[in-house]
Amino acid sequence: MEKYDYLIVGAGLFGAVFAHEAKRVDKHCLVIDKRNHRGGNIYCEDIEGIHVHKYGAHIFHTDNKEVWDYVNSFVEFNRYTNSPLAYFDGKLYNLPFNMNTFYQLWGVKTPAEAKACVQYQIGALKAFCDAAGVPLHHVKPHGALYNMAGKDRALADAICAAVKESAPGAVLLALSGSEMVKAAQAIGLPVANEVFADRGYRPDGSLVPRGTPGAMIEDEDEAIARVIRMVTEGKVTANDGTDIAIQADSVCVHGDGPKALAFVEKIGAALQAAGVELKAF
DSSP: OOOOSEEEEOOSHHHHHHHHHHHHTTOOEEEEOSSSSSSGGGOEEEETTEEEETTOOOOOOOOOHHHHHHHHTTSOOOOOOOOOEEEETTEEEESSOOHHHHHHHHOOOSHHHHHHHHHHHHHHHHHHHHHHTOOOOEEOOOHHHHHHHTTOHHHHHHHHHHHHHHSTTOEEEEETTSHHHHHHHHTTOOEEEEEESSBOBOTTSOBOOTTSTTSBOOOHHHHHHHHHHHHHHSEEEOTTSOEEEOOOSEEEOOTTSTTHHHHHHHHHHHHHHTTOOOOOO
């Protein structure tokens, strides 16, 4: 009776690669699978000369050349670039947002034009503040502009310059550790590193895009625990399970939910219970 060093259940990617590497160091493996083929869910059938994904299309993601060369040593992979489009009001827009998207929406072609748009909006807001007799305390880019400027330094520089010139003394709220924070610090613009109570993070410190698994932290207790850790330890667990460093000067909570105010009150109480002093910046 033949003896084996490993019994591997499943001939998918992990099982097949493990068996291959084990064999290279003279280990004997028995691989079993209920299906009559290798490859697991990425298996393709040849039907009349057409490669058909039997279990649905699968995309292999990597930016590591060594990994890419390794997988291509077994079979040739086709390079694929995911370029989704959004359909709105009869038109198609690039996703994720880039300068072309801004051009499609607002006619903005360059960071300089983006700066002019931001200045225009700040000017309008400041006029309302002046009329009401209140100072313009802080400025925060919203949505796609916020996320894009978190990675695009040229756009971040333009936004920071717009804020400094149009609202002297106002604080910029920016994603913690992002290019916007660095751009603000470079020109002496007051900036608060913002963290999110109810959003997931990626290993690079950016937010997990909405609509993808892990984008929203829906469990209230988990969200509060994450906030406390971000504030007291300067760390948050990313969606790949790793801990990343993060600075928390301000906590963002989305206010469009029916329980938003109660959620903020719970976060405040939990932070104070953890010995954190809450104060305006």
